[in-house]
Amino acid sequence: MKEEKKVTGDEYLFEIAVFLATSARGCMDEPPLYGPFRLIDGLSRLIDLPKYASCLSDDAFLKRMKAEIDEKKFLVMFDPEEFRKFLDELVHQFTRKLKERTLR
Amino acid sequence: MEVFEAIKNRRSVRKYKAEPIPDELIEKILEAGRWAPTGGNLQPWKFIIVKDPKILDMIRKVSPGYLGAAPFAIVVCSDRERAYKIGGKLGRDYLCIADCSMAVENMLLAAHALGLGACPVKSFSPVALKEILDIPAGIEPELIVIIGYPDKKPSRPPRFPLEGITYINKYGEKWLKEK
Numbered sequence: 001m002k003e004e005k006k007v008t009g010d011e012y013l014f015e016i017a018v019f020l021a022t023s024a025r026g027c028m029d030e031p032p033l034y035g036p037f038r039l040i041d042g043l044s045r046l047i048d049l050p051k052y053a054s055c056l057s058d059d060a061f062l063k064r065m066k067a068e069i070d071e072k073k074f075l076v077m078f079d080p081e082e083f084r085k086f087l088d089e090l091v092h093q094f095t096r097k098l099k100e101r102t103l104r
Numbered sequence: 105m106e107v108f109e110a111i112k113n114r115r116s117v118r119k120y121k122a123e124p125i126p127d128e129l130i131e132k133i134l135e136a137g138r139w140a141p142t143g144g145n146l147q148p149w150k151f152i153i154v155k156d157p158k159i160l161d162m163i164r165k166v167s168p169g170y171l172g173a174a175p176f177a178i179v180v181c182s183d184r185e186r187a188y189k190i191g192g193k194l195g196r197d198y199l200c201i202a203d204c205s206m207a208v209e210n211m212l213l214a215a216h217a218l219g220l221g222a223c224p225v226k227s228f229s230p231v232a233l234k235e236i237l238d239i240p241a242g243i244e245p246e247l248i249v250i251i252g253y254p255d256k257k258p259s260r261p262p263r264f265p266l267e268g269i270t271y272i273n274k275y276g277e278k279w280l281k282e283k
Binding site: 025074 | 118165166167168169171227228229231232258261262
């Protein structure tokens with residue numbers, strides 16, 4: 001069986017850069033709701049960065065957020081109101097974590 | 105598989121197994137596309153099969169809508185230049201999109217009937233795709249169909265009820281199903 005090529009941190013960062021650049025151009029013509037979708041999908045991809053860049057460490061909170069994003073991001077396709085609630089809740093969780101990290 | 109069953113149970117799959125797809129299945133999917141309806145028999149489509157993992161990976165990276173690492177893709181292009189010569193503006197600006205979309209639907213149903221999962225992708229960078237696949241001027245990538253064995257089948261999305269989208273005899277005249 002062929003061994004899978006290991007993706008480096010540099011390569012993964014470049015992949016995210018390409019994703020963001022093509023998303024930015026796409027958002028000029030795509031439905032407006034795809035903007036938040038691309039941002040949240042980009043965030044999910046960004047959270048994976050420590051997997052490829054050994055100088056970064058895994059963050060349990062971010063990993064939990066990623067799992068939540070990947071589970072709920074497709075709400076945008078069929079239930080924009082629920083997608084909005086999910087984003088509100090996500091921001092809420094990030095803000096609580098921000099407070100905790102700032103004030104500790 | 106019965107046609108109504110295929111239509112109702114097909115889903116846009118976004119999680120795939122790495123398993124390769126036999127060539128005979130790929131050919132069946134392409135045949136289904138080739139036999140789609142086409143205005144004035146224009147047949148504006150050109151199909152680019154992508155199996156090379158490196159090329160597939162590049163396409164995925166420049167296509168924000170390409171979600172899930174499908175092991176195979178068909179890039180459906182239209183020959184806009186020829187469509188214009190034969191069908192004028194209607195051919196170039198409308199039939200190319202309509203015909204390629206019908207070809208893609210046939211392919212999606214064929215893939216589903218063959219036990220595969222697929223997803224049509226429009227969110228890609230045409231500029232990047234042309235560069236990666238050496239697509240010449242006059243040819244436009246319309247849709248990417250990503251295909252693989254499904255790892256997870258999505259649940260059924262909501263649809264408007266027929267009564268809410270159907271009229272009888274004139275627009276706005278409510279259509280009621282016969283009891």
